[in-house]
Amino acid sequence: MDPKSNVGFTKVIAMAMVEVKNLKKYFPVRRTFIDAVMGKPQLYVKAVDGVSFDIEEGEVLGLVGESGSGKTTTGRLVLRLIELTDGSVKIDGKDISKLDKEELRRFRRHIQLIFQDPMASLNPYMRIGDAIKHPLDIHDIGSPKERKRMVYEMLERVNLTPPDEFYRRYPKELSGGQRQRVVIARALITKPKFVVADEAVAMLDVSIRSQLLKLLADLKKDFNLTMLFITHDLATTKYVCDRIAVMYLGKIVEIGSFEQIYRSPKHPYTKALISAVPEPDPKKKKEKFIPHGEVPNPINPPSGCRFHPRCPFAKDVCKVKEPELKDVGNGQMVACHLY
Amino acid sequence: MVLELRDVKIHYKTTRGMVKAVDGVSFGVDKKETVGLVGESGSGKSTLGYGIMKLLPKTAKVGGEILLDGENLADKSEKEMQKIRGAKIAMIFQDPMTSLNPVMKVRDHFVEMIRTHNPEISEEKAEEMASKALEAVGIDPIRMNDYPFQFSGGMRQRVMIALGLVLNPEVVIADEPTTSLDVIVQAQILELLKDLKAKYDMSMILITHDLGVVAEMADKIAVMYAGHLVELAKSEKIYYEPKHPYTKALLESIPNTDINDLELKFIPGSPPDLVDPPKGCKFAPRCPVARKICFEKEPPTVEVDGSKVKCWLYEGDSDGNG
Ligand SMILES: Nc1ncnc2c1ncn2[C@@H]1O[C@H](COP(=O)(O)OP(=O)(O)OP(=O)(O)O)[C@@H](O)[C@H]1O
Ligand SMILES: Nc1ncnc2c1ncn2[C@@H]1O[C@H](COP(=O)(O)OP(=O)(O)O)[C@@H](O)[C@H]1O
Numbered sequence: 201m202d203p204k205s206n207v208g209f210t211k212v213i214a215m216a217m218v219e220v221k222n223l224k225k226y227f228p229v230r231r232t233f234i235d236a237v238m239g240k241p242q243l244y245v246k247a248v249d250g251v252s253f254d255i256e257e258g259e260v261l262g263l264v265g266e267s268g269s270g271k272t273t274t275g276r277l278v279l280r281l282i283e284l285t286d287g288s289v290k291i292d293g294k295d296i297s298k299l300d301k302e303e304l305r306r307f308r309r310h311i312q313l314i315f316q317d318p319m320a321s322l323n324p325y326m327r328i329g330d331a332i333k334h335p336l337d338i339h340d341i342g343s344p345k346e347r348k349r350m351v352y353e354m355l356e357r358v359n360l361t362p363p364d365e366f367y368r369r370y371p372k373e374l375s376g377g378q379r380q381r382v383v384i385a386r387a388l389i390t391k392p393k394f395v396v397a398d399e400a401v402a403m404l405d406v407s408i409r410s411q412l413l414k415l416l417a418d419l420k421k422d423f424n425l426t427m428l429f430i431t432h433d434l435a436t437t438k439y440v441c442d443r444i445a446v447m448y449l450g451k452i453v454e455i456g457s458f459e460q461i462y463r464s465p466k467h468p469y470t471k472a473l474i475s476a477v478p479e480p481d482p483k484k485k486k487e488k489f490i491p492h493g494e495v496p497n498p499i500n501p502p503s504g505c506r507f508h509p510r511c512p513f514a515k516d517v518c519k520v521k522e523p524e525l526k527d528v529g530n531g532q533m534v535a536c537h538l539y
Numbered sequence: 540m541v542l543e544l545r546d547v548k549i550h551y552k553t554t555r556g557m558v559k560a561v562d563g564v565s566f567g568v569d570k571k572e573t574v575g576l577v578g579e580s581g582s583g584k585s586t587l588g589y590g591i592m593k594l595l596p597k598t599a600k601v602g603g604e605i606l607l608d609g610e611n612l613a614d615k616s617e618k619e620m621q622k623i624r625g626a627k628i629a630m631i632f633q634d635p636m637t638s639l640n641p642v643m644k645v646r647d648h649f650v651e652m653i654r655t656h657n658p659e660i661s662e663e664k665a666e667e668m669a670s671k672a673l674e675a676v677g678i679d680p681i682r683m684n685d686y687p688f689q690f691s692g693g694m695r696q697r698v699m700i701a702l703g704l705v706l707n708p709e710v711v712i713a714d715e716p717t718t719s720l721d722v723i724v725q726a727q728i729l730e731l732l733k734d735l736k737a738k739y740d741m742s743m744i745l746i747t748h749d750l751g752v753v754a755e756m757a758d759k760i761a762v763m764y765a766g767h768l769v770e771l772a773k774s775e776k777i778y779y780e781p782k783h784p785y786t787k788a789l790l791e792s793i794p795n796t797d798i799n800d801l802e803l804k805f806i807p808g809s810p811p812d813l814v815d816p817p818k819g820c821k822f823a824p825r826c827p828v829a830r831k832i833c834f835e836k837e838p839p840t841v842e843v844d845g846s847k848v849k850c851w852l853y854e855g856d857s858d859g860n861g
C-alpha cells in the first residue's frame with residue numbers, strides 16, 4: 201500500500217479544527233441525605249463515556265443516535281457549556297477546557313450553537329433583526345452601522361427577504377421554518393470557527409426540513425463551515441455531512457465517511473438506524489431490522505458490548521468483552537466483535 | 540363504509556378574520572381500511588380530526604356531513620358524543636404529555652375512561668381490561684401504578700395507544716403519533732399500530748406531515764393543502780403516479796438513505812396565511828407549473844384514472860364534475 205494514501209499520514213498534515221479526545225461526562229445521581237448518611241455509594245449517569253473525534257476545517261461531522269445516546273451532552277461539552285468530567289477539547293489548537301472565565305467569554309464568538317427548538321431559543325420580545333445582531337453587540341464587533349449592514353446581509357443570505365421587513369418582525373410573526381432561519385443567522389453572524397447544530401431540523405415538517413437542509417448545505421460552502429451536526433434521523437445527514445459518527449449509550453460505535461456509512465454500514469446499530477428511516481415506496485418492503493426496547497439506563501450500562509441486549513447478532517463474547525473501535529478499511533472505524 | 544365525510548367545512552372565527560382551516564373535504568373510510576391524511580403544518584389535519592370527534596373549540600363553525608355508520612354526528616348531543624368517543628371512535632393525540640393528566644396514575648386514566656362509557660363495569664374489571672391493553676402495546680401491566688412522567692416519550696405514546704384501543708373502537712384517528720419520537724421508536728410504534736389494527740379489525744385515519752410514514756401503513760392517502768383536499772388515491776398511485784403538483788413536490792422532498800439520489804429537492808416558500816389566502820388555487824404561489832387561470836379561479840376536483848385531483852392541469856381529462 202502506498203504510504204501516502206494512508207489515512208493516518210494525511211491526518212498529520214491537515215490540522216483538525218476540532219480535536220476531541222476521550223471525552224467523558226458523568227452526571228452525579230442525586231442522593232438523599234439519608235442515602236449519604238447510610239453510606240450508599242454515589243452513582244453516576246455516564247452520559248458520555250470516552251468519545252474521541254476530529255473535525256477538519258470546512259468539514260461537517262454528523263453525530264447520529266437514538267434519544268438518550270448522549271448526543272446533546274457531547275455537543276454541550278465540546279462548546280464547554282457544561283464542564284468535562286475527563287478528556288480534552290481543542291478548537292483551532294486551543295484547549296478550551298483550560299480557558300478561564302474571561303478567556304472563554306472572549307472565545308465564545310468563535311463557537312456557536314444552533315438549537316432544536318427555535319421558539320425556546322428566541323426572546324419573544326426582541327425583534328428578529330436585533331436578535332441576530334445581539335452576538336455582534338456582546339462581542340463588540342464592528343460599528344453600529346456596520347452591524348446593521350451585516351444583519352441585513354445575513355437576512356438576505358438565509359432568505360428572509362425583504363430584509364428590512366423581517367428585521368422589524370417578532371418571533372411569533374414567523375413560521376417555524378423562518379424562525380429556524382433566524383437562529384441559524386444568529387449563530388453565523390460572528391463568522392464562528394465551529395458550530396454545533398443540535399437537531400436543528402427535527403421539529404420541522406418534512407418539506408420545510410428539506411428547505412433548511414438545502415440552506416445549511418449552501419452556507420457550508422459559502423462560509424467553509426466546520427460543524428457538528430447532531431440528529432437522530434440518519435436521512436438528514438445526507439446533504440450536509442462529510443463524515444458520520446454513530447453514537448450509542450455514551451460511546452461512538454462506528455465512524456466513517458458519509459459514503460462508507462451509506463454504502464457499507466458495518467455496526468448492527470448503524471444498520472438499524474438506516475432501516476428505521478421510513479420508506480415512501482409502498483412496494484419496496486424494506487427488510488426491517490428494528491431493535492426492541494429503548495436505550496438502557498446509562499447509570500449501569502450493560503456489560504461487554506453495550507448494545508448486546510438489543511443486538512440480534514450478539515455472541516457469547518459480546519456479553520463479557522467490550523469491543524474496541526478498529527479500522528475495518530480506509531479509515532472506517534467500527535466497535536463490534538463481528539469485525 | 541364506516542366513516543364518511545361529505546363536504547366538511549370547519550371555519551374558526553378569530554380577531555383577524557375567518558380561518559378556513561378545513562374547506563370542503565370529502566372522503567370515506569372503509570372497514571379495516573387505513574387512510575393516511577398528509578399535509579404540511581397548518582393544512583388543517585388536526586382540525587379535521589378534532590372535528591370528527593366533535594372536540595372543537597366554540598369558535599369553530601362546522602358544515603357538511605360527518606357520517607359514522609351512516610349516522611350524522613352533527614345531530615348528536617354532547618351527551619351522546621361522550622358515549623361514542625372512545626367506544627366507537629377514538630383519537631390518539633399529537634402530544635402524549637399534554638393529553639395525559641400528569642397527576643393521575645396510568646391506571647386511573649384507564650378506569651376513568653372505561654367507566655365513563657360503561658358505569659356498570661367494576662373497577663377490578665376495568666383494571667383487568669387496562670392490563671390487557673397495556674400488554675398488547677408492550678408495557679408491563681405493573682407500570683399501571685406509575686405516573687405519566689415516569690415513562691419515556693415512546694412509552695407514553697404506547698400508553699396513549701392502549702387508552703385509545705381499550706374499548707375496541709371501530710375507527711381510530713392517530714394524530715402525528717410518532718412526530719416527537721426518534722426514528723427507531725417511530726418504527727416500533729408504526730409496527731405496533733399495524734399489528735393492533737389487524738388484530739382488532741379497526742379502521743384508521745393516520746395523520747402525518749411525512750409521506751414516508753403513511754406509505755408503509757395506509758391503503759389510501761388524502762393529501763391536504765391549506766384546508767383543501769388536493770389529491771385522494773390509493774397509496775401505490777400516490778407514490779407511482781402522483782397527479783397533483785403539491786403531492787409530487789412533497790414526495791420529492793422526503794430525505795431518504797439512497798446514496799444514488801443526492802439531489803436535495805424542496806418546496807420553496809411556505810403555506811399561505813389562511814386568514815388571507817391567495818385567490819384561485821391556494822398552491823399557485825409555490826407551484827412550478829402554475830398558469831394564469833390558477834391565480835384567478837379555484838380549480839375543480841376531477842377524477843383522473845382512479846385518483847381525485849383538485850388542479851387545473853387535469854380539467855380537460857374528465858367531464859369536469861367540479
Ligand atoms: N382554535 C383555533 N382558532 C383559530 N385558528 C385555529 C385554531 N386551531 C387551529 N387554527 C388554525 O387552523 C389551521 C389548521 O390548523 P391545524 O392545527 O388543523 O393544522 P395541522 O394540519 O394539524 O397542522 P400541524 O401539522 O402543525 O399539526 C391553521 O391555520 C391554524 O393556525
Ligand atoms: N443534566 C443531566 N443530569 C443527569 N442526567 C442527564 C443530564 N443531561 C442528560 N442526562 C442523561 O444523559 C443521557 C444522554 O442524554 P443526552 O445527551 O440528552 O442524549 P441525546 O441528545 O442523544 O438524546 C440520558 O440518559 C440523559 O437522561
Ligand code: SF4
Nearest residue numbers: 505508511518536537
Ligand atoms: S459486539 Fe456483539 S452485541 Fe455488540 S453490536 Fe457487535 S455483534 Fe452485536
Ligand code: SF4
Nearest residue numbers: 820823826833850851
Ligand atoms: S391548479 Fe395550477 S397552481 Fe394549482 S396545483 Fe394545479 S397547476 Fe399548480
Ligand SMILES: [Mg+2]
Nearest residue numbers: 271272273399
Ligand atoms: Mg438531544
Ligand SMILES: [Mg+2]
Nearest residue numbers: 584585586633
Ligand atoms: Mg396537527
